Amino acid sequence: xxxxxxRHTPVGGAIALxxxxxxxxxxxxxxxxxxxxxVVAQNQPETRPQPSTAPIQDQQKRAAENxxxxxxxxxxxxxxxxxxxxxxEDLGLVxxxxxxxxxxxxxxxxxxxxFLGVGSRKIAIDWKALDFTALGRxxxxxxxxxxxxxxxxxxxxxxxPGAEAVTPPPAPAPPVDTHK
Amino acid sequence: MSVSLAKSRPEPDEAALAGHGLDGLNLFVANxxxxxxxxxxxxxxxxxxxxxxxxxxxxxxxxxxxxSQLPAGALVDAVSSKAAVALFSILAFSASALxxxxxxxxxxxxxxxxxxGFSSCTLGPAIAAMSLAxxxxxxxxxxxxxxxxxxxxxxxxGAALMGACGYYVSERAVFFLTxxxxxxxxxxxxxxxxxxxxxxxxxxxxxxxxxxxxxPISSLLTNRALxxxxxxxxxxxxxxxxxxxxxxxxxxKEAGNFASLLIAGCIIVPQLVVAAISPTIGKLANQxxxxxxxxxxxxxxxxxxxxxxxxxxxxxLVLIQGLDGIAAACxxxxxxxVASDIAGRSGRYxxxxxxxxxxxxxxxxxxxxxxxxxxxxFGTPVAYIGLALVGLAAVLVAFSAMPETRPSS
Numbered sequence: 001x002x003x004x005x006x007r008h009t010p011v012g013g014a015i016a017l018x019x020x021x022x023x024x025x026x027x028x029x030x031x032x033x034x035x036x037x038x039v040v041a042q043n044q045p046e047t048r049p050q051p052s053t054a055p056i057q058d059q060q061k062r063a064a065e066n067x068x069x070x071x072x073x074x075x076x077x078x079x080x081x082x083x084x085x086x087x088x089e090d091l092g093l094v095x096x097x098x099x100x101x102x103x104x105x106x107x108x109x110x111x112x113x114x115f116l117g118v119g120s121r122k123i124a125i126d127w128k129a130l131d132f133t134a135l136g137r138x139x140x141x142x143x144x145x146x147x148x149x150x151x152x153x154x155x156x157x158x159x160x161p162g163a164e165a166v167t168p169p170p171a172p173a174p175p176v177d178t179h180k
Numbered sequence: 181m182s183v184s185l186a187k188s189r190p191e192p193d194e195a196a197l198a199g200h201g202l203d204g205l206n207l208f209v210a211n212x213x214x215x216x217x218x219x220x221x222x223x224x225x226x227x228x229x230x231x232x233x234x235x236x237x238x239x240x241x242x243x244x245x246x247x248s249q250l251p252a253g254a255l256v257d258a259v260s261s262k263a264a265v266a267l268f269s270i271l272a273f274s275a276s277a278l279x280x281x282x283x284x285x286x287x288x289x290x291x292x293x294x295x296x297g298f299s300s301c302t303l304g305p306a307i308a309a310m311s312l313a314x315x316x317x318x319x320x321x322x323x324x325x326x327x328x329x330x331x332x333x334x335x336x337x338g339a340a341l342m343g344a345c346g347y348y349v350s351e352r353a354v355f356f357l358t359x360x361x362x363x364x365x366x367x368x369x370x371x372x373x374x375x376x377x378x379x380x381x382x383x384x385x386x387x388x389x390x391x392x393x394x395x396p397i398s399s400l401l402t403n404r405a406l407x408x409x410x411x412x413x414x415x416x417x418x419x420x421x422x423x424x425x426x427x428x429x430x431x432x433k434e435a436g437n438f439a440s441l442l443i444a445g446c447i448i449v450p451q452l453v454v455a456a457i458s459p460t461i462g463k464l465a466n467q468x469x470x471x472x473x474x475x476x477x478x479x480x481x482x483x484x485x486x487x488x489x490x491x492x493x494x495x496x497l498v499l500i501q502g503l504d505g506i507a508a509a510c511x512x513x514x515x516x517x518v519a520s521d522i523a524g525r526s527g528r529y530x531x532x533x534x535x536x537x538x539x540x541x542x543x544x545x546x547x548x549x550x551x552x553x554x555x556x557x558f559g560t561p562v563a564y565i566g567l568a569l570v571g572l573a574a575v576l577v578a579f580s581a582m583p584e585t586r587p588s589s
Contacts, residue, residue: 014264014267015263015267015366015367015369015370015373018267018271018366019363019366019367077228079225079228079229079230080225080226080227080228080229081226082226090347093222093225093226095225095230095231096230096231111222111225112432113432113439113440113443114222114428114432114439114440114443115339115343115428115440115441115443115444115447116214116217116218116219116222116339116342116343116346116444116447117217117218117219117220117221117222118217118218118424118425118428118443118446118447119424119425119427119428119429119430119431119432119439119443119446120222120428120429120432121429121432121433146437147437147439148437151432151433151434151435151439152433157556
């Protein structure tokens with residue numbers, strides 16, 4: 001008549017097993033290595049496609065000739081890198097780069113501020129205001145402006161009419177105008 | 181009546197243990213969910229993801245979470261051991277967190293988003309069903325109040341812990357920490373492992389009668405109280421979801437050096453309020469009825485919107501967020517409670533939770549998109565007022581149409 005409120009199930013055992021498995025999984029942490037890049041270069045002489053009569057070794061050799069090694073000192077990825085302020089404080093992350101018609105970078109879009117992803121704003125910063133000397137070594141970009149100085153900047157919106165980039169106050173440059 | 185109620189529940193010491201298990205489960209699960217919030221977009225950015233790629237991954241998670249609500253609810257209804265459902269959901273969280281931490285490349289991130297989206301939809305209903313099993317329908321209100329208290333403590337601790345971890349260690353470490361917190365969550369499940377489904381058990385109910393087996397789904401979806409409640413919470417979420425991001429955005433603009441700290445305050449202050457008041461709210465829902473609690477919770481939203489629109493003082497914004505805590509406590513307790521009133525003995529409790537969850541998901545998604553668009557086009561104050569008006573609509577619908585669902589006994 002009186003029903004037991006509890007019933008024996010294998011769930012208890014399953015929980016114990018799960019705990020053990022998670023312990024094993026937690027140990028498997030793979031470190032990531034960073035390698036220098038090699039890029040396919042285009043402007044080297046003697047790299048035009050040759051008639052297919054050329055021996056295969058020659059083709060491979062030529063292919064190797066238009067590969068240019070780039071160390072992290074020469075060029076480093078910038079998307080997702082931290083932007084540090086004058087006192088080493090975290091300002092935000094580089095999320096995009098605005099380039100002109102020559103492919104030259106004009107401004108970096110920075111996702112600025114926020115806490116755990118809440119309340120951040122995207123702001124365009126003049127490329128010339130950024131210092132990239134530590135990028136290859138420490139993976140950070142430095143900006144000589146404090147949080148308060150860039151906080152009031154207009155929010156970056158992709159698409160027309162373009163961005164309004166924050167420039168350093170001592171030498172104000174005209175706002176970047178990216179015609180998209 | 182009290183005799184039959186006492187019989188329906190486990191032995192006192194086992195019941196106390198199960199209660200503590202639920203406390204821990206709510207605390208740690210809330211803690212885990214902090215890591216899966218908007219922080220994912222920060223983390224993927226640091227891994228060199230483009231904004232479009234991140235948008236795709238997060239949208240995938242949202243779509244999966246919405247599409248899973250009803251199937252997940254039906255699945256939880258069909259499985260008799262809710263602890264097993266909770267176990268697998270938490271294990272999916274562990275796997276998801278580890279995938280994020282170890283392989284932040286497209287395929288694995290998508291897999292992690294899908295795993296997390298689906299298991300979020302099974303875990304919430306499973307916790308509610310276990311709460312119903314432990315407390316019984318008559319004492320479910322206070323039990324859910326306690327759940328909300330521990331969940332908000334978990335949220336608050338999670339925000340502080342994950343924020344510090346992201347700042348001082350690394351963004352990646354946040355996901356290892358999240359995976360680690362799944363361990364105590366699983367330990368909390370142990371005293372709940374032998375709990376049985378109360379839905380079809382006559383002893384769980386004061387009149388000693390079980391429901392008439394599993395009710396047809398059509399009867400659920402034509403239940404007026406459920407439809408109106410779902411509509412109310414959808415309107416409320418539509419007005420509520422975008423307010424914190426908008427306020428955070430304002431703070432980042434206005435508050436300079438302390439913005440991040442103030443935004444952290446905006447996240448943690450409501451959790452403190454929930455922790456403080458939710459047991460009282462749970463009792464109030466039991467003694468004075470669900471309607472009153474619903475109206476109290478909803479009516480804070482228009483007030484908050486108007487205050488946000490008119491005040492720009494950063495410290496004031498943090499204090500106004502306290503109102504969010506009142507609303508969060510009321511709505512957080514009422515969703516599983518009203519679902520239990522309506523469908524607790526129909527064998528469709530979790531499906532009803534899924535239905536309400538879907539309504540909340542739709543409200544939240546539309547809210548951010550709509551408020552973002554209005555803020556761009558007409559300015560942030562207009563967006564706040566718009567959200568306040570939607571909140572007012574939620575109050576009016578609840579006031580005019582929502583029936584009292586508290587069982588008369």
